Amino acid sequence: MNLHEYQARDILKRHGIPVPDGDVAQTPAEAQTIAQRLGGKVVVKAQVHAGGRGKAGGVKLAAQPDEAAAHASRILGMTIKGLTVQKVLVAPATDIASESYVGIIVDRGSQRPVLMVSDAGGIDIEEVARATPERIYRLAIDPRYGLLPHQGLGLALRLYRDLAQARSAAAIMANLYAAFYAVGASLAEINPLVVTPDGRVLALDAKIVIDDNELGRHPEIAALRDTSAEAPSEVQAREAGLTFVKLDGSVGCCVNGAGLAMATMDLVKYYGGAPANFLDIGGSSNPQKVVDALRIITADPHVKAILFNIFGGITRGDDVANGIVQATRQFPLAVPLVIRLTGTNEAEAVKILTQAGFSALTDMDEAVRQAVARAAT
C-alpha cells in the first residue's frame, strides 16, 4: 500500500526526523489559511501516488497566501498519470544548499533490509542507478542488531564532509530504520534530504510503501489507505477478498491461483487477445467469491468475453460451478462465458454446469482460444 507524501512526513516526524512545517489542504481556502499561518514563501504540492509531479505541473511556489490558493485551485482536480489530485500539501519553501538521497528497501538477494544513500538527491534513484551507479552506496543491515552507529555515520560521511551535518544525517538514518520496522514498510525513502544554507539537515520529501501483509497488525496504518487513489473495481475486489488488477484488454479472466492467473493472461495474448484483468479467486473458494468476481469483471464495459480457468486442488470444482450458476441467475451475462475446469470434484462440477445449460472444457489452450475468438466477434 502506498502512502501519500503528507502521511509519510507525519510518520518521519513521529520518529524524530526533522521535516519542515506544513499541512494538507483539500480546498484553495484551506491552502490559503495554511500559507498564512506559515508566513513567507510556500510550496503547494499535489498528493497523488505518482512520480513526476513537478513535471506535470503539480508542484508550485507561491510568494503570498492568495497565490497559494490560486495554485491550489489549479492543482486540485488536476489529473496526473490518470490519478485525480484530491489533496495538496502546503509547506514552507526551503532554501537548499545541497540535496542527497536516503532510502531503505528489503533486498531479495541478501534477504536483508538495505540502506542506500547517494549524493545525487532530488532525482529518481532508479535513474541514478542507471546513469551513475557509482554514486549510490549500499549497506545490508543485520536486523538482529539494527543499524549500528558506526555504520550510519560511515554512510553519512559519504554524503557530508561537515561532521555536525554527518551526525545529523546518521541520526536521521537510524530513525528512518526504526520507522521502517515500526510501520511495516517495504520501502522508505527521503528524497531529497537537504542541507539548508544555515547548515540544518532536513527531510524535504518522503515516500513510504507499506507491506500489505503488515496491515492486519497495524490498523492505524491501514486506516491511512486512500481509496480515491485506486480504481473502484480494485477497491471492490479487495473488500470481497479477491486479488484483482485491472488491465485494458477485452477478455475477462477468473482464475484460481496467482501463477495460473498470470499464465492464463499470457496465453490470451499468445492466441492474439488481450486480458482485461488479473483475478485470483484464491485457494479455498466459496460460491460467493465467484459471484463477486463475476460482478466485478462484468462491470468493465471493455469485457467482450469471460474466461474461467480453474485447476482444482484445494479449490473445489463444484464450488466454482455453483458460484457461476448462482451469479448468472442473479444477473444474466451480456457477454459469452467460456469455462475451463479440471481437478478436484471435476465430475460434480461438470454435472452442475451442464444442468444449468453451460458447457465446460478441460483443456486450457482450447478454452483460451475460444475465449479470444468470442471476444473478437
Add this chain to the structure above:
Amino acid sequence: MSVFVDLETRLLVQGITGRDGSFHTRQMIAYGTKVVAGVTPGKGGQPFDGVVPVFDTVADAVRETRANATVIYVPAALAASAMYEAADAGMGLIVCITEGIPVLDMTKVLPYVHERGARLIGPNCPGLISPTQSKVGIIPGNICKPGRVGVVSRSGTLTYEIVHQLSSNGFGQSTCIGIGGDPLIGTNFIHCLSAFQADPATDAVVVIGEIGGTDEQQAAEFVQQGMTKPVIGFIAGQTAPPGRRMGHAGAIISGSAGTAAEKMAAFAQAGISVMKRPADVVPLLRERL
C-alpha cells in the same frame, strides 16, 4: 531416491487441529505420508482423529516421536513463531504453507533457521511431494506420478497445470517442489536445482518462475555453470504491468527490473529450453531427453 522428502520422512504437523491443518493432514495420511505427530498448544494429549499423537510443543513432539520434518499451517500472525520453534527443536526440514507473513518477520526468521541448520521451504508455498513416497503440504497427490522429472516452482496451481501435462504424457516426477511466491523465501531455485543435479533418480528438471526479483537469472547462471541435466523453463507474467503486485507478494516488476522478457532471455542464454506456454513442456522434454 528423490529430493528433500522420501520414505524416511517422519512428519510433524504444526497447527494440526486448525481448519487447513486438519483437512490437509487427512489428505497427507491418505496419500501415505508418515504423519507421526501434531502440535497445537493447549491440545497436547488429545490424539488427532484418534491416531496421530498431539503435543503442546515441537520439542515434546520430536522427543517422543523422532519427527524429522515439519509442515506449518498456522495463521500468518503465529507463523514466524512456529518457524522459530521448529528450528529450536532441531527440525531438519521446515515447510511453511502459511500465506501473508510480513516480509520484515522473514528478515529475522531466515538467519535464525539457517544458523540452526534447518532447510526452510516457503513460506506461502504449496509444499512438496515425492510421488508414492511422501507428500508434505497441499499439492494434490492424484495429479502426480512417480518418475524421473524434477519440478520446482514459485507457484501453486500453475505447477499443478504443468505437472498434470507431464503425468498425462508419461513423464512422472521424482519430486515436485513449490518454493513459494513471497519475496523472501528459505529455499530458492538454486538449492533445488543443485539437489536435483545430485539426485540419481532425476533425469531432467522443469523450472517454473514468474516476474519479480532475480532468482530466475541466478538460477540460469547456476544451470550454465553447474548442471549437466537438461532444464526446461517457464516464466509467468509476460502481460503483467510494472509496479503492480500480481497476487504473490513477490510477483512485482519494480521499475524496469524483474520482467518476464528479461528472465526468459536469461534462461535461453543459459541453455534452458524456454516454454512459451504450459503445453510446451512435453514436446520440449521429449526434445531434450
